[in-house]
Amino acid sequence: MYEKAQHLFAAQKQPSKALYAQVSQIPPDESGSIRGKIVQLTEDLRRPEAEDAETKLRIFTIRGMLETNYDAAQARSTWEEGAQGIAAFISGDLETAKSR
Numbered sequence: 001m002y003e004k005a006q007h008l009f010a011a012q013k014q015p016s017k018a019l020y021a022q023v024s025q026i027p028p029d030e031s032g033s034i035r036g037k038i039v040q041l042t043e044d045l046r047r048p049e050a051e052d053a054e055t056k057l058r059i060f061t062i063r064g065m066l067e068t069n070y071d072a073a074q075a076r077s078t079w080e081e082g083a084q085g086i087a088a089f090i091s092g093d094l095e096t097a098k099s100r
Helices: 002-011 015-023 034-045 053-070 072-090 094-099
Strands: none
Touching (some): 034 053, 053 072, 072 094
């Protein structure tokens, strides 16, 4: 489903939504190289498409799930950063939410 969505959003010139769908295809289990997936997600956060709050939050969520299985200390940092962004968003501080 996410693969179809990725191609559809890319065709519609909606890169942020395409990136959301792309990272959503990463399984949260231990198949493949977890470290490689974490590195890729970290790189994805630097992409302009990741500036969208929903997409950024999705990347943090997927990365946090992977890190929980890989390195608990690293996961804590990711979850804290994502949670701070969510809290800022809920309180209406969109600038902080986007940066977190």
